[in-house]
Structures are given as structure tokens and as C-alpha cells.
Amino acid sequence: MKFAISYGTPAFGTDPDRMIAYAQHAEKCGFEALYMPEHVVLYPGAAFGEMEIPPDLPYVDPLEALSFVAAATSRILLGTGVVLIPYQHPVVLAKRLATIDVLSKGRMRLFTVGLGTLPGEAAALGVDFRSRGRRADEAIDVLRLLWSGGAEGVSYEGEFFNFDNLVSFPHPVGDGMPIHVAGSSRAAARRAGSRGDGFFPGGMLSPEERAAQLALARASALEAGRDPDALEYTRWGGITMSPERAAALAEEGVTRVVVGATSDDPAEQEDQMSAFAERFSLAAP
Template sequence: MTAPEKPQISLQLRTFTDDPKHDWGATLALGRAMDAAGVDRVVVSDHVVFGENPEAYADPRLGGITGGRQPTGPDGQWLDPLIVLTALAATTTRIRLGTAILLAALRRPAVLAKQLATLDVLSGGRLDLGVGVGWQREEYEAAGLPFERRGRLLDHTLEVCQTLWTEQRSSYHAPELSFENIHQMPKPTRPRGVPIWVSGTVNDAVARRLTRFGTGWIPWGAAIADPAGSIAAMKDRIAGLGGDPTGLQVLGHAKTVKRPDGSLDTAATAASAPALVAGGVTDIRVTCSLPRDTDRATDVLTELVEAFHAATD
């Protein structure tokens, strides 16, 4: 695990809506504005289908988050994250492109490995793969997969991806799948493959996943509220499993502050960054509304990035 030299700033691009007339061109333009303004990473979310029980999102026993709410109804529009990132890769030059998170277990592993390697190569090595098990039983049922085995299915998917990414002549054997002497090109740009960020609470299953596959951790649930304590606890678990948590990258959330007129107070928002960095956060996520006009959005984002660097340099 290797952490960046300086803390990074990231934003989520909202690729879902309950507006059937939403302008997706404006969404992609906002991604380009993030790139132009100097934001380090843009991430997008994932849902393949929805059932009719969105309340499950608020149930931690299923992988949801207490008090959380699915932001659209079951008929909300949710774009495929890898296609969105491909579009952004073609129209940006420097910003890192991430999933937060991809429900990787819903995809056939060898096909997913090819898609991710291709996107990584075409983007010049700018791809980060954020993964998690999800909270919705209906998505696994629609894919013909057992929801109860979602943790093992995610591990299996990552095992196959890393095998195909790192071995020229690949073989793999597991109860779910076996193959011998398989060749898949291109390989991702990094020797270990696409960097993997694992989402989850502080528990042994997530710690094992980080030890085996992880570059970074996306805290979830109660772990979000206490970044420093959660990071220390997770690093202890990784070390206890024989891993080296020294360079673990970790996502944390800035406290968004608005001015009286409702606009983003960039300096006050950035002021929450130093405490997060001191607690071990390496990637600081800012959640905010931005102007619809691309030029104005670029100005706000540029101001935010400058305030962030002033607070953390």
C-alpha cells in the first residue's frame, strides 16, 4: 500500500436522477469542469436494477446505513458507471476516475477484468476501482446470484480480476470457476492492476479484503463518524491479519459549509480538512451543489481546490 504524498480532494458526480428530462450532457460537462479546476478524483455510483424495497438502504444488517435514504424511487435513472467513466476519460486529461462503489460481484469476472483494464489503458492509468457488497437483495436476484454469499462473490470477482491483470498465462481454481492457461490483454498500467478501494465498516471481512486486494478504504456506516478512531481500528485489524497498513489510503468527508445566500463557503469547507488528514485520511470528499452553468461551476471548483491546498499544504 502506497499513500499519495499530499492529501487529495475528490467529488462525486451525480449520475442518477428522478428527472426523466435530465440533461446528461450537463453532467459530463461538470466532470470536465472538475478536471479543469484541479480536483484530484471524480467518482460515480452504481446500481444495476432496483426492487421495490428502497427502505432496505437504511438497514445496516443488509449493508445499508442507519438513517440513509435511497435518493430516487425504483424508477430513477442510474447510468452505468463504467460507461460514464469511459466518456469522462475521453474528455479529461488528468483527473482520476473512480467508482464509489461498483457492485463488482454482479458482473462476470473475466469480462469485468477486460473492461476495467481497457478503461485504465485508455485513460492513461487514471482508474480507481471502488467496490462493495451493496445492500439490495433484488440486484443479486436479478443477476441470478445468492445475496447471502455476496461477500464471497466479491472476493471471487477480485481474485479473478487480479489473476488476469498480473499473470501473462493465467490459471485459476475455485468452487465458483476454474480455468487454465488463459491470456487476456491489455494489462492495466500498474503491475498489480487497477488500484482497488474497498468499502465497508470496521470488521474482519473488510480488513481481510483490504489485506488481500486493497489500496484504499472507503469507510461506511458508523466508521464515517469517527475517522481517526476507525482508521486506527482498521489498521490494527489489517496488521493482525499479517498485512501492512502503513500506506493505506482512506476516504474522509469534509464538513460542507454554506454562506447565507446558499453558495458554498469554500474556505470554511476546506478548514475541516487538516483534522481529517491528521486522523489518517488521504482522500477528502466534498459533497456540495454546484452551479448549472459550467463556467460558474469551474470558478467555484477552482476556488475550492485553492482553499483546500491552502488548508493542507
């Protein structure tokens, strides 16, 4: 099992020195990747379910922030948890992601997408909230198409995106870029299987529902002619989790756990990361 760590500016702030120190210590400890979240805009009254979100939370652009982190590190992979892909134009996004991947020497490997849950955020960006799933499907297809195209160009005709003979270089390092799909719904599980390289569910799901969604993701991969065994399965975990809990997650098919420091004090955050690394015998190559 692989272990990654998240850095949320809504909780930890936007101080650049603190962000870099956190990422460098995570790399030193041997964490596989650093994840960062996204919200493009917030507004008074925005809420996750019944929990209202303070509108002044500082969400930085995750791709800009990860490029900043990449310049100050050398090994740790870069992940998003998550980019709200219906609110991004995939032609622009393909260029941004490939640029980060090339300049970080192939470390933009855990690009994870979701739909977003705030109707006001969709409205601010001119997106019909009800179309998010269809837009996400097309955006994923466009990204993969542009990254695989040659000098002769590629064309696409969809409900939301249309173009003829586009050429987008550079391409990501190696054979394209993995795209992971997040979400707590069965639709997200189907999308992960049919189009994604990984599934990253969240939310307060029952064990039965989690198992059903993973099975659905794998079945969707098989139906799409893809290898269901190649689908990575990522879950959130606590930084105080025990090896026994990690073993239980592995039994459920989990291949990666993402944790986050809980302290607001930078020194204590480093202590939490170090303790986790020691508990699980992580070691940077």
C-alpha cells in the same frame, strides 16, 4: 491530503454535455479524481435502511460513463463509488477495467468496490445475497491474477469462479490497478486490509467505530503480509468543508476526501467547485 469530486446521475441527470462540463471544470480546478456510483437495477420498495429509494433514479453504468468522461479530459483520475463487485463477473470486469485504463493513459486508478445492500438487486442477477462477501473476495483475487498473468495463462479454482490457463491482455498501465474497498462494516475493513489498496468507509459511524475499523484494516494488512502504511484511507466530505475540518480528518489518518456539488444548477455547481479549489489551493498541473 488529496481531494476528489463525485458526480451522481441520480441527482444531476444523464445529460452528456452537463456531465462533460462538470468533469472538465473539476479537472480545471485541480481535483484529483471524478467518482461515479453504481446500481445495476432498482425496484419499487428498495430502501437504504428506512429510506426508500425512488425506483426511477437514473444510475448510469459507471465504467461506461467514466470512459466517456476520460475521452473529454486529459488528467483527472477515474474512480467508482462504488462498483458492486459481487454482481460482476471478474473475467469480464478485468477486461473492461484494463481497457479503460489503457485508453485513458493510466487514469483508472481509484476503482472502488462494495457489496451492495439491496436483496432484490442481488436476486435479479442470480446472486445469493448472503454470499456477497465471499464472492467479492474471489472477484478481487481473480482480477489481480488476470492482470498479473503472462502468455502461459493463469488458473483459478474457487467457490464461485473456476478457469484454467486464461490469458487476458491488455493489462492495466504499470504494475496492476489499485483496488479500494468500501463499506461501513468491520468485514469491509478486514477485506480492505487483506486485499485492498485503500479503505473507503461510509455510513453514520461513530468516531470510535471509525477508528476501530481503520485499525482493523491496518492490522489485517499486516496479518496478510502487506504494508499497512500503504493503505489509503478515503472519506466523504462536504463541498463547504473548512480547512480546519480537513486538518482534523488528516489527523484521523485520512489521505483523500471525496466531495460533491450540492446545487442542481450547473453554473452554481461550477462556482462551488471553484470556491473549494480556491479554499484548498488546488491547482491542476
